Amino acid sequence: MKWVVLGLAAAGALGAAVVLGPAAIPFAELGTSPIVRDLRLPRALLAFLVGGALATAGTGLQGLLRNPLADPFLLGLSGGAGLGAVLAIALGWGGPWGLPVAAFAGAVGAMVLVYRLGLVGGGALDPRTMLLAGVAVGAFAAAVTTAIVSLAEASQLRNAFLWLWGGLSGASWQTLAVLAAYVPVPLAVLAAAARPLDLLALGEEPARYLGADVERVKRRVYLAASLLTAAAVAVSGVIGFVGLLVPHLARLVWGHRHRALLPAAFLGGGTLLTLADTLARTVVAPRELPVGIVTALVGVPVFALLLRRWGAP
Amino acid sequence: MILDVRDVTFRYPGAARDALAGVSLALDAGDFVAVLGPNGSGKTTLLRIALGAVRPATGEARVAGRPAHVWGPQELARAVGVVPQREESAFPLRVRDAVLLGRYPHLSPWAPARAADYAAVERALSACDALPLADRWLATLSGGEHQRVRLARALAQEPRLLVLDEPTASLDLRHEMELFERARLLAAPAGLAVLVITHHVNLATRFADRVLLLHDGRAAAQGRPGDVLTRDTVERVFDWPVAIERFDGAPQIVPLRRPQEAR
Amino acid sequence: MRPGNSRFVAGLALLAACGTGAPGRPGALAVTDDAGRRVTLAAPAARVVSLAPSLTELLFALGAGPQVVGRTTWCRYPPAAAAVADVGDGLNPNLEAVAARRPDLVLLYHSPLNETAAAQLARLGIAAVLLRQDRHADVARHARLLGVLTGHAAAGDSIGRVLDSVVARPTPPAGVRVAFVVWDAPPTVIGAGSYLDELVTLAGGANVFHDLRPASATVSLETIADRDPGVIAILADSGAVVPPVWARRPEWRAVRAVRAGRFLVLPADLFGRPSPRAPEAVAELRRLLAREATP
Numbered sequence: 001m002k003w004v005v006l007g008l009a010a011a012g013a014l015g016a017a018v019v020l021g022p023a024a025i026p027f028a029e030l031g032t033s034p035i036v037r038d039l040r041l042p043r044a045l046l047a048f049l050v051g052g053a054l055a056t057a058g059t060g061l062q063g064l065l066r067n068p069l070a071d072p073f074l075l076g077l078s079g080g081a082g083l084g085a086v087l088a089i090a091l092g093w094g095g096p097w098g099l100p101v102a103a104f105a106g107a108v109g110a111m112v113l114v115y116r117l118g119l120v121g122g123g124a125l126d127p128r129t130m131l132l133a134g135v136a137v138g139a140f141a142a143a144v145t146t147a148i149v150s151l152a153e154a155s156q157l158r159n160a161f162l163w164l165w166g167g168l169s170g171a172s173w174q175t176l177a178v179l180a181a182y183v184p185v186p187l188a189v190l191a192a193a194a195r196p197l198d199l200l201a202l203g204e205e206p207a208r209y210l211g212a213d214v215e216r217v218k219r220r221v222y223l224a225a226s227l228l229t230a231a232a233v234a235v236s237g238v239i240g241f242v243g244l245l246v247p248h249l250a251r252l253v254w255g256h257r258h259r260a261l262l263p264a265a266f267l268g269g270g271t272l273l274t275l276a277d278t279l280a281r282t283v284v285a286p287r288e289l290p291v292g293i294v295t296a297l298v299g300v301p302v303f304a305l306l307l308r309r310w311g312a313p
Numbered sequence: 314m315i316l317d318v319r320d321v322t323f324r325y326p327g328a329a330r331d332a333l334a335g336v337s338l339a340l341d342a343g344d345f346v347a348v349l350g351p352n353g354s355g356k357t358t359l360l361r362i363a364l365g366a367v368r369p370a371t372g373e374a375r376v377a378g379r380p381a382h383v384w385g386p387q388e389l390a391r392a393v394g395v396v397p398q399r400e401e402s403a404f405p406l407r408v409r410d411a412v413l414l415g416r417y418p419h420l421s422p423w424a425p426a427r428a429a430d431y432a433a434v435e436r437a438l439s440a441c442d443a444l445p446l447a448d449r450w451l452a453t454l455s456g457g458e459h460q461r462v463r464l465a466r467a468l469a470q471e472p473r474l475l476v477l478d479e480p481t482a483s484l485d486l487r488h489e490m491e492l493f494e495r496a497r498l499l500a501a502p503a504g505l506a507v508l509v510i511t512h513h514v515n516l517a518t519r520f521a522d523r524v525l526l527l528h529d530g531r532a533a534a535q536g537r538p539g540d541v542l543t544r545d546t547v548e549r550v551f552d553w554p555v556a557i558e559r560f561d562g563a564p565q566i567v568p569l570r571r572p573q574e575a576r
Numbered sequence: 577m578r579p580g581n582s583r584f585v586a587g588l589a590l591l592a593a594c595g596t597g598a599p600g601r602p603g604a605l606a607v608t609d610d611a612g613r614r615v616t617l618a619a620p621a622a623r624v625v626s627l628a629p630s631l632t633e634l635l636f637a638l639g640a641g642p643q644v645v646g647r648t649t650w651c652r653y654p655p656a657a658a659a660v661a662d663v664g665d666g667l668n669p670n671l672e673a674v675a676a677r678r679p680d681l682v683l684l685y686h687s688p689l690n691e692t693a694a695a696q697l698a699r700l701g702i703a704a705v706l707l708r709q710d711r712h713a714d715v716a717r718h719a720r721l722l723g724v725l726t727g728h729a730a731a732g733d734s735i736g737r738v739l740d741s742v743v744a745r746p747t748p749p750a751g752v753r754v755a756f757v758v759w760d761a762p763p764t765v766i767g768a769g770s771y772l773d774e775l776v777t778l779a780g781g782a783n784v785f786h787d788l789r790p791a792s793a794t795v796s797l798e799t800i801a802d803r804d805p806g807v808i809a810i811l812a813d814s815g816a817v818v819p820p821v822w823a824r825r826p827e828w829r830a831v832r833a834v835r836a837g838r839f840l841v842l843p844a845d846l847f848g849r850p851s852p853r854a855p856e857a858v859a860e861l862r863r864l865l866a867r868e869a870t871p
Contacts, residue, residue, distance in 0.1 A: 022795070023802030038830040039798045068404070096824040099761065150668075162794070167762040169797055172826035192422045199417060206400045208366070210470070211390030211418035256404045259425075286799045287788065288762065 017044035022285035043171035048270035055269020057225040058243030063197035071244035072229035075134030079141030080110025107230035166237035186224035194258035321372035347517035350527035390418035394467030415469030437468040457488030620727030621681035627666040750782035755805035760822035771850040779861035
């Protein structure tokens with residue numbers, strides 16, 4: 001059954017992430033190795049959580065915007081995070097957690113801005129307006145970021161872009177704990193919106209006639225998805241592709257109903273990112289690839305395969 | 314009384330005139346009522362007020378005895394099933410899943426669908442003669458089949474009032490007739506009240522117990538089709554010369570051609 | 577007096593000995609720059625604009641300081657360079673400002689963008705040379721090249737010889753194991769392609785990432801922890817915090833040297849780029865490493 005396969009894939013991905021790595025650690029020593037305990041294990045779990053969060057957020061946003069091309073970073077969050085990160089570096093903010101906190105704050109700032117811009121007369125969120133606002137906010141933030149980088153002393157700020165390209169190098173038990181405490185609430189909000197999201201796919205008017213509190217659902221889904229994305233960016237930079245593709249992969253197998261789709265997307269996204277991170281760490285060892293590149297390289301063939309097998313009607 | 318709209322008046326913000334002025338409409342179980350009128354006569358506004366989506370400036374709308382605006386969205390969907398005019402699905406759906414959406418008003422957010430829900434879906438599909446379509450993808454259906462599925466979905470809600478908003482808009486003759494026949498069948502035995510908003514005056518007169526003809530936001534005629542649809546009224550409302558013929562006891566509007574200019 | 581200054585004085589003396597104006601050689605001065613372009617000057621350049629800090633430093637080291645009429649905003653060494661007119665950025669140069677200085681030679685950092693700039697300068701009739709210094713051998717070569725172009729061939733040769741001998745010195749046995757961390761997230765270290773790796777080797781240390789070919793590369797944190805360097809070297813401007821901010825992050829504590837606080841802070845002005853002061857840099861690094869070796 002589908003869920004069993006997915007569960008096994010998830011377990012397999014986590015296992016591989018712990019067993020494999022650029023540091024050659026004999027199987028017998030895995031349990032006692034400090035590298036496994038302090039670096040690989042939290043990193044594997046963090047990759048799973050981030051991948052799951054991004055995929056779930058992407059699913060929610062695709063339902064909210066009724067657009068299969070929607071992706072968590074479409075609404076300006078990556079631009080906001082990047083601007084926050086660059087400002088943190090340029091102004092020397094906040095110590096070891098300065099970068100993640102600033103990136104989170106930047107992403108949330110973009111979220112609020114897009115929300116306000118997306119409200120058309122009478123307090124209703126309009127998906128098309130939100131899309132435009134998201135692109136505009138993202139572009140603006142990116143422009144300001146580039147301006148800061150080009151005017152300031154190059155080296156430090158160029159490195160900010162390296163961070164933004166995405167990576168799980170900042171994984172530790174502490175980071176994992178913070179994310180694990182934070183993530184359940186927005187996930188629960190999305191889960192509760194599963195049925196209304198199904199209805200929303202018909203259009204706002206039909207959804208209303210079928211009992212959905214459309215405005216409330218839109219607000220909640222947007223905020224929950226954005227907060228998940230903001231946390232993911234703060235922890236691991238901008239990892240593209242997971243939030244866009246995993247929902248489609250999940251739909252090929254589980255169909256459109258969000259009650260199954262959301263958990264499937266979570267597990268699928270977690271599996272994909274964990275696998276991608278393992279590959280990123282091992283393929284060109286001792287060097288490491290940006291994980292966003294690997295998610296694309298892994299995700300596209302898997303998608304093509306599933307598309308041929310199950311087909312899109 | 315399942316729907317009781319009394320003397321409502323409403324004007325959209327910034328509009329020059331009222332969208333509705335002093336209109337009333339009442340339905341009991343088993344009634345089949347048609348709301349007619351040219352574009353802009355206030356049909357859609359009447360529906361919105363009836364379902365509590367907007368509040369009238371004067372008058373009130375009650376559903377099953379309670380003011381329309383106090384109904385929560387989910388509980389209202391358990392009482393009223395609407396087949397909307399426009400709809401699209403962003404993602405592909407199978408027919409059975411589409412009709413299952415009609416059970417959502419009965420489902421709590423966390424509990425799964427129960428056997429009773431699936432049974433309701435089967436019944437609804439059967440009542441609309443859509444069982445053979447059950448496993449097909451919506452996108453592969455014809456216009457008429459699509460309409461049957463949407464009707465089944467509304468029926469799956471197990472409502473007390475069924476509202477059809479311009480249901481024959483893109484249907485051919487056979488499917489138009491089938492739809493009205495089916496709606497008529499549903500009204501009588503189940504005690505379901507049916508409200509049809511339509512352009513199609515001639516079909517409405519043959520099937521509806523009562524009609525409400527709107528003109529510029531006012532009720533130009535209200536009552537049994539045979540009684541209230543006179544030539545003068547119809548010509549005034551539709552701004553075109555007509556003749557009224559009788560068929561099957563129902564008035565049928567026949568638009569006349571403009572008199573040819575003598576040369 | 578610092579070694580650099582004494583060389584500077586020696587250069588001046590050499591210049592004085594040669595007299596002001598063009599020294600001996602008749603005929604064109606021809607060189608090939610790092611982009612493979614052949615550049616010819618009829619006479620040694622009298623007005624030079626330098627668009628790279630390393631090249632500005634080299635010009636002053638050659639004794640060509642008085643011939644420098646333009647520098648970038650980032651050219652801060654030697655201090656005498658501050659007196660020269662600032663023409664803006666070097667990576668994306670403002671050609672109008674450069675041309676306004678009426679140079680007969682412009683030195684550019686070799687990059688694709690600057691190849692275009694060089695072509696534009698050529699159209700204005702200004703000779704442009706594209707140079708890039710990744711390793712000390714490059715500095716030696718450029719010292720000779722610029723020596724020829726500015727009429728300080730002897731000084732250029734002298735500097736080149738000093739640098740060649742520094743680089744060719746027999747390598748002392750590897751002592752302290754070093755990892756050079758350039759950035760923390762993602763962790764970026766120096767590899768064999770960098771002049772810093774050269775310096776570490778010359779100073780008797782061993783770069784644990786010497787097996788990486790590029791000048792710098794991103795590695796997994798677990799690799800750094802696994803290779804267990806004795807000390808982490810970082811480049812820092814004055815006023816830098818030791819240990820660095822990122823050392824307090826929990827995941828970096830998996831690296832023993834970070835846990836123990838074993839950091840080597842290298843001043844950016846001496847170690848920030850390959851320069852004629854390489855012997856000084858090697859000596860300083862050797863001294864710092866020796867301090868680490870003794871507990």
